[in-house]
Amino acid sequence: MNTLTPPSSSLVRTPEAVLKQVFGYSEFRDGQKTVIDAAINGQDSLVLLPTGGGKSVCYQIPALVLEGVTIVISPLISLMQDQVTQLQALGVKAAYINNSLAREEQQQVYQQLHQGLIKLLYVAPEKVLQREFLERLSHLKISLFAIDEAHCVSHWGHDFRPHYFRLSELKQRFAHVPMMALTATADKATRFDIVEQLKLQQPYIHTGSFDRPNIRYTIEEKFKPMVQLLRYLKEQKSQSGIIYCTSRKRVDDIAEKLADAGLNAAAYHAGMSNEQRQFVQTGFARDDIQIVVATVAFGMGINKPNVRFVLHYDIPKSIESYYQETGRAGRDGLAAEAIMYFDPADIGRVRRFFEDIDDEQRRRVEEQRFNAMASFAEAQTCRRQILLNYFSEYQREPCGNCDICLNPPKSFDGTLVAQQALSCVYRAEQRFGLGYIVELLRGANTSRIRDNNHHQLSTYGIGKDKSSEFWLSILRQLIHQGLLSQDITQGASLRLTEAARAILKSEYALQLAEPRLQAKHVYQDKLAQFNYDKKLFARLRALRKELADADDVPPYVVFNDKTLAEMAQLMPTNDSEFLKVSGVGFTKLNKYGGEFLTAIRNYLATN
Structure with a gap:
């Protein structure tokens, strides 16, 4: 098969060209382009995008456009390995340095680094701050520092890490290198603290939508x-x-x-x-x-x-x-x-x-x-x-x-069931917890109830026409409304509050929420939007798994489900058509295009 060849790397310089030729996408998501432009122009930035919102592309594309190496500070070994695997599958020269590598492997990465053969290097914050590593960095042309999971910098963040707190040392030592801090979870206090702690200079701040409508x-x-x-x-x-x-x-x-x-x-x-x-x-x-x-x-x-x-x-x-x-x-x-x-x-x-x-x-x-x-x-x-x-x-x-x-909540006049529950707690001398009171209301025949002679109470079995889940929900609502309290010093036993007196005397009607005893889950075909051929999709999925296992990578590194569904919808039969599928770039066309195009052609010939 004659495969299409991407332009030489010297010509792949614009963000738009890199997005299409390397990553296989035709359009940037909202906000990505302005963040990328800020980095290319040497400006610090703080990027807040939801998980799955495309944060990685914001620093990966500048890394491929700019001369030199981008240093990505990442908190987890597995996260580094996953990102590097995906980049290498796209033909990008990426590597990581961490304790999972043998000394010889680390030396090989250092050698490639100093030869200018690596565009993105992933390291842990503990590693990047070591004196020996900082000395190595001082001999390199660094295009950008990217701080992933930047909320770890802040004392106000939900996952503060001491080594992240010291990353401002990079700004002091490499003042001319732009720094991009990225996170998916930061409230206003945390955002302000990230800028302060990292010593970002007049940063471009992009706050994308936190909405994940899917x-x-x-x-x-x-x-x-x-x-x-x-x-x-x-x-x-x-x-x-x-x-x-x-x-x-x-x-x-x-x-x-x-x-x-x-x-x-x-x-x-x-x-x-x-x-x-x-x-x-x-x-x-x-x-x-x-x-x-x-x-x-x-x-x-x-x-x-x-x-x-x-x-x-x-x-x-x-x-x-x-x-x-x-x-x-x-x-x-x-x-x-x-x-x-x-x-x-x-x-x-x-x-x-x-x-x-x-x-x-x-x-x-x-x-x-x-x-x-x-x-x-x-x-x-x-x-x-x-x-x-x-x-x-x-x-x-x-x-x-x-x-x-x-499924909007529905309310009902819960005065009667509240009176039944409150009376049951009172007649059991306010000494028992939720589970026992539910059993009493439903008339359970247990040895504990018989030993306490509670099967003789007037409220025993008064609610046997309702399920255990119903009564549990009602009792929880009574606690939430301040009519019952739980005494944690006495095994979470239920106690009536002063407010319960008015309900027991029917002084006013009590509105409660109808218990939702069983949630409604409707299974959705998650790919239905593509109007795709399900049989072809199944074949392509099996092929993807076979190729992924052969390459020793996760299936999504080959192509994700969305890309496979689009293939099963568009059914490309040549290289040019294959490149029009979202998520297909030149590297993946050359590496996997032959097998997928053959599978599609064979399917069309027999169906």
Whole structure:
């Protein structure tokens, strides 16, 4: 096959040419071009774009346009490796230096660096600040410093790291080199602090939209979370997803139960060996593992574009964490879901964790962040509006793609059920917790109830026509409305408040929300917008996996699902048509075009 040849590198100098010839895209996303121009013109910049919003291109294109090497400071080894693998697949001279490389391999990278053979070098903040490494940098022509995950610089950020705090030393030592700080999660205080701490000089500040319209946000009340989880996963038709939990023990427990249920799932947390974690991360990236159950340690280091759902089994500690973790879904721009299971009782449990923080100012910041997260979980208004407003992007209209918009809360006169629940708590002498009161209301025949002679109470079985989930929701609402309190010193036993007296005396009608006992999940064909041939797509996907395994890279490094769907829609049969597919550049045309074009031609000949 005669392949098209890109122009010589000496002619590939404009950002637009690099975007098309190297990355295979015809248009920049909103804001990318102005950020790129600022870097090319030698200006510092602060770039705030959502996960999946195209931050990497903002420094990768200047790196390929400018002379010299761009130094990218990145916090995770896996993140460096993933980005370098993808760049090398595009024909870009990229490398990384970290502890995963043997000494001989590091020396080889240094040699290539000093020979001018590397355009992007990825390093950790700890490495870049070492005296020996700084000395090496002083002998190079550096075109740009890119600080990824820049919120780690700030004391106000949700993931402060001491070595990031020292990165201003680079500005002092290389004052003439422009610096670009990039992050997906930073409120106003954090943004200001990033500029101050990095000593950015009159930076160009780009704040892109934090909106990820392709992600559907849903919060479900946590009743029987394992049952809810299995029900949801069975609807997902082998889609890739991440389940976040707050403890290693819970991660291991859930991963084991999912495996027992026949699901392709694996655990990931800091208590595992490096080899175990690497095996899981690699297997997930290569579509060999469908679901990863993890602590928050997972996900930052991958660019896997086809994660179709992120599920929080427990409430996160901040909106920043929630936003960053949910942002790992749908990076390809296709439809994705963010689900969170929420038990209001978790709010008190999480708040107690902050008591161990010695630094009073830091404790107040963490408490404030969690209060915002708790308010988000409890809200009855559009989820996306709350998220965007938190990041100072005010939206007047509801989004139409969250649980509140799609299934608006309904209220009812809950006076009678409230009286039944409150009376039951009172007659049980206010000594028992939620679960026991629910059993009493439903007339459960347990030894504990019989031992307490509570089967003789007038309220025993008064609510047997309602489900356990119904009563649990009602009791939680009564707590939320201040009619009941939980005594954490007495096993979270329920106590009536003074406000309950008026309800018991029917002095006014109480409006409650109708419990949502089962969330409605509608499976979507995430690629339906392309009107593509599904049989051809399946063949191209199998071919992609075969080529990726042969090259020892994740499938998305070959082509992502979006690009395959467009191939299955346009059905190109020659090089020129193949280059018109979004995500196909000259390097990938020359490397993979032959196999994909042959597969498409063969399909057309037999169908």
